[in-house]
Amino acid sequence: MTINVTKPFLPPIEEYGEYLKGIWSREWLTNNGPLVNELELQLKRLLGLDHLLYLTNGTVALQLAIKALGLRGEVITTPFSYVATTSSLVWEGCTPVMADICPRTLNIDPDKIEEKLTEHTTAILATHVYGNPCDVDRIEGIARKHNVRVIYDAAHAFGTKVNGRSLFSYGDVSTTSFHATKLFHTIEGGAVVTPDPELLRLMAQMRNFGHVSPTEFGAVGINGKNSEMHAAMGLCNLKYVPDILAKRRILSSRYDEGLNGCAIRRPEIAKNCEYNYAYYAVVLESEEALVSVLDVLHLHNIVPRRYFFPSLSELKYVHDQSAPISEDISRRVLCLPLYNDLSFEEVDMICRLIKRALRY
Ligand SMILES: *Cc1c(COP(=O)(O)O)cnc(C)c1O
Numbered sequence: 001m002t003i004n005v006t007k008p009f010l011p012p013i014e015e016y017g018e019y020l021k022g023i024w025s026r027e028w029l030t031n032n033g034p035l036v037n038e039l040e041l042q043l044k045r046l047l048g049l050d051h052l053l054y055l056t057n058g059t060v061a062l063q064l065a066i067k068a069l070g071l072r073g074e075v076i077t078t079p080f081s082y083v084a085t086t087s088s089l090v091w092e093g094c095t096p097v098m099a100d101i102c103p104r105t106l107n108i109d110p111d112k113i114e115e116k117l118t119e120h121t122t123a124i125l126a127t128h129v130y131g132n133p134c135d136v137d138r139i140e141g142i143a144r145k146h147n148v149r150v151i152y153d154a155a156h157a158f159g160t161k162v163n164g165r166s167l168f169s170y171g172d173v174s175t176t177s178f179h180a181t182k183l184f185h186t187i188e189g190g191a192v193v194t195p196d197p198e199l200l201r202l203m204a205q206m207r208n209f210g211h212v213s214p215t216e217f218g219a220v221g222i223n224g225k226n227s228e229m230h231a232a233m234g235l236c237n238l239k240y241v242p243d244i245l246a247k248r249r250i251l252s253s254r255y256d257e258g259l260n261g262c263a264i265r266r267p268e269i270a271k272n273c274e275y276n277y278a279y280y281a282v283v284l285e286s287e288e289a290l291v292s293v294l295d296v297l298h299l300h301n302i303v304p305r306r307y308f309f310p311s312l313s314e315l316k317y318v319h320d321q322s323a324p325i326s327e328d329i330s331r332r333v334l335c336l337p338l339y340n341d342l343s344f345e346e347v348d349m350i351c352r353l354i355k356r357a358l359r360y
Helices: 013-026 034-047 058-068 083-091 110-116 136-146 197-207 228-238 241-258 287-299 324-330 344-357
Strands: 052-055 074-077 095-098 121-127 149-153 173-177 190-193 211-213 280-284 333-336
Touching: 013 034, 013 228, 034 052, 034 228, 052 058, 052 197, 058 083, 058 121, 058 149, 058 173, 058 190, 058 197, 074 083, 083 095, 083 121, 110 136, 121 136, 136 149, 241 280, 241 344, 280 287, 287 333, 287 344
Parallel strands: 074 095, 074 121, 121 149, 149 173
Antiparallel strands: 052 190, 173 190, 280 333
16 A cells, blocks of 8 residues: 555545535526535634635636736746646746755745845745745835835645734735645635735636626636535535644654654744644755665555655756756655544654664
8 A cells, every 4th residue: 555645635525515506406507606605614714814706726816816916027036846836937927036945944045035036026936845934024114115016826835824814915915725635625726815805806706707796897807616526525624624724733743753863854843832743754965875775665555755855946948047946946855645634653663764764
């Protein structure tokens, strides 16, 4: 049996079946259906948010945010993220400008953001890496001082709180993903969150082809709507979120114990936060160490993920930019298996194998 880096959470099939019966009786599959509305409502209530739009995926969420804010020119962003963070900028005609990361937290370094500001900068797009919050206070200060907008790619951030508030509540827009591999998922799915009701209205139009009414179009739109079947999975999964968060925390401390004394480093979690334990990342001493760990784990059908790799500064459509810290870390970082029904025995075995590979 293979142990992958992640395994999607599945609720009891009967619970999903109940929602399907409702869908069959209403014969309403998509286009702002009752389950989509219910999911948006429950998410806002659970996370204490004013505005949230449920979308097809986290990549469309990024594209919608960039489009609705009318971004052009240069957007300062992090090289240490999933490819969608950078590709969305390029897709929307913006130029990504890479500000290197802080080697301790692996999040974008506010000092490096300041160095990269020019008169062409229109926004900052930062990722809360592994659910660990960026320095939101400093980033907000920089943005206000230089009159640029802030988007957070909060795809990893479900359940993390900063200063007692959901991490989704920061920035002009926060985007997130509810993909099957994420801590909370709706199979495919995503959302945008904003404190600004005008921006919300615009993004709501844009998610539905720009429709204001059946015959009127208020803006250039796209199809970013999600379906009743997807929302149903979200409604089923939502009530397991407290269990999922608690389980991840326990499994993470089990890894901490098992890997104690190894030559690995772990990202430093922000002090003012309630962390969601979305990923268990380890930074090894060298790429050779990483390869030997991978070899031993693969031999035992354990498949961690080189995440994030490569550094986005090395994408062939990102020209002439270097981010030495991100490039160095991305070559030696691994996310270890972490999912709801991973057992202590499996974690212990993974730790033993890592120690063997590193010759302890
Ligand atoms: C998963 C992820 C995305 C993309 O979300 P999808 O829902 O898969 O489109 C974007 N950014 C980050 C950091 C992610 O982890």
